Amino acid sequence: MSARHSYAPVIEMLVNGLHGAAIVLDREGRVIAFNGEAASIAPALRHGEPALISLRMPELVEAIRRAGKRREPQRVEFFERVPTDRWFEAFVTPVRLPAGDGADDLVLLTFNDLTPLRRVEEMRADFIANASHELRTPLAALLGFIETLQGPARNDTGAREKFLAIMQQQATRMARLIDDLLSLSRIELNAHLQPSTRVELAPIVRQVVDGLMTLARDRDVEVAVTAPQEALVVLGDRDELIRAIENLVENALKYGAAGRRVDVTLARGQTRSGAPEARISVRDFGPGIAPEHLPRLTERFYRVDVSDSRAQGGTGLGLALVKHVLNRHGGRLTIESTLGQGAAFTMHLPLSSTGDPASAENIDKSAP
Ligand code: ADP
Numbered sequence: 001m002s003a004r005h006s007y008a009p010v011i012e013m014l015v016n017g018l019h020g021a022a023i024v025l026d027r028e029g030r031v032i033a034f035n036g037e038a039a040s041i042a043p044a045l046r047h048g049e050p051a052l053i054s055l056r057m058p059e060l061v062e063a064i065r066r067a068g069k070r071r072e073p074q075r076v077e078f079f080e081r082v083p084t085d086r087w088f089e090a091f092v093t094p095v096r097l098p099a100g101d102g103a104d105d106l107v108l109l110t111f112n113d114l115t116p117l118r119r120v121e122e123m124r125a126d127f128i129a130n131a132s133h134e135l136r137t138p139l140a141a142l143l144g145f146i147e148t149l150q151g152p153a154r155n156d157t158g159a160r161e162k163f164l165a166i167m168q169q170q171a172t173r174m175a176r177l178i179d180d181l182l183s184l185s186r187i188e189l190n191a192h193l194q195p196s197t198r199v200e201l202a203p204i205v206r207q208v209v210d211g212l213m214t215l216a217r218d219r220d221v222e223v224a225v226t227a228p229q230e231a232l233v234v235l236g237d238r239d240e241l242i243r244a245i246e247n248l249v250e251n252a253l254k255y256g257a258a259g260r261r262v263d264v265t266l267a268r269g270q271t272r273s274g275a276p277e278a279r280i281s282v283r284d285f286g287p288g289i290a291p292e293h294l295p296r297l298t299e300r301f302y303r304v305d306v307s308d309s310r311a312q313g314g315t316g317l318g319l320a321l322v323k324h325v326l327n328r329h330g331g332r333l334t335i336e337s338t339l340g341q342g343a344a345f346t347m348h349l350p351l352s353s354t355g356d357p358a359s360a361e362n363i364d365k366s367a368p
Contacts (some may be wrong), residue, residue: 008032011106021088021111025051027103029064041080041088041111051109060090060109067092067107077114087114130301134177134315138170173313180317184300187240187324195237195329198352201278202227204238205266208245212253219257223249227266232278234349236329241349244325247318248282248345254312256284259342269348276351277331285342294335298323322347 012033015022021037023045029052034045044054052061063074074092079085088111095106145163153159209225216223234241252262262284269279289297289304296302301316303309309316319333322345326333330350337343 018110020113021109023051023109025064025107025109027068027105027107029068029107032106038109038111060092063090063092064107064109067094071096085115087118088112089114127300131177131181134301135174137310138174141170142167169313173310173315176313177315177317180315180321183243184317184321184324187321187328190237191324191328193328194235195240196235197238198233199236199238199241201232201234201241201266201280201349204242205245205264205280208242208249209264212246212249215250215253216262219253221253221257221260221262223253223262223264225264225266228268230268232266232268233352234278234329235352236349237325240325240328244322244347245280245282247322248280248347251318251345252282252284252286252343254314255308256286256342258287259285261285268351271348271350278349278351279346280349281344281346283342283344288339288341288343289335289337290339291337294337297335298333319345 011024015024015033015038016035018035021035021041023034023038023042024032026032029050031045031047031049031051031054033047039045042055044056045051046054051064055061055064057078057080059076059078063076066072067074071094073094075089076092077087077089079087090112091108091110093108093110095108096102097104097106145167149160149163153163205227206225209223212223249262249264256262262282265279265281265283267279267281269277271277293302293304297304298319300320302319303314303316306316323333326347326349331348334346334348335343336346
């Protein structure tokens, strides 16, 4: 029995204790040890068999050859399509044992899963491309009108008035977009900080609806608010909650105006695990949303109808903002819709444990 077989069990134990996939080969490239994560990357791995057969990734096989020849560590990246798209980096490290003639030398393969990192990079690149595109459209319009006003329409008072109005609209859109982008990044930065201020929901729901009465009248929509007698209190960031409710009511007024009615309901409910929660639901009776769009609505810049959203002054960031606000508050957003019958967006927020009716009375009493 060769020396390397005697320490194989120890190597196996060490490899099993490592985080991330790891494989140990002998000098001839036969598999001595591997852990479960390695088996999930290369299911064909077998003890005692040549690794070059079970490792199908050509980049990796090449790196093992290089490491063996040069006796130097190698790093390679490779991509796996099956069972799902995954990116890895692998380190191939020759391990020279101090005693002996080199016959017992080993090669250690360790792997890092780069997939989450790649996904974040892709998302960031997409996000920048989308944001730039959104800004470029109104900017191009502004530049066009400035040119026209400097040139052909220089002395045309009527055209000037008309163009300035459009320019103001476009500039407002850009300002709104930047505002939404900044809000999103602020909320994301604070994502790990649980808000700790006690916020009673009924007053802010009413405040939001009051603030949108002009828009409701413009759109000829009746808004009805229903709230329970008891005070529903959450631990929250007041401004963020207002912003989220505002987005939902505004969307209902913008996209669901055809239904002429919007119901805003605040109610006590229960999470699936039975914990008490507050539900703020905004229901419209407009055209509704086709089911295939529902799962994607909270993605940044996702719109069902881009030109409709733009015409309404939308940025495509509203529901992304709502989702992030709710995440930060330990809550969630649910969306129900039937085409032709309207849509209901519901914010679920965990109730503050001190927000039970008894302590809510305390708030009411201490209120001025
Ligand atoms: P936007 O700034 O475009 O309004 P949002 O993220 O708030 O962005 O909404 C994303 C898309 O979801 C909208 O462009 C619209 O297509 C759709 N949507 C949102 N609310 C409603 C609603 N109440 N009825 C129908 N469609 C809606």
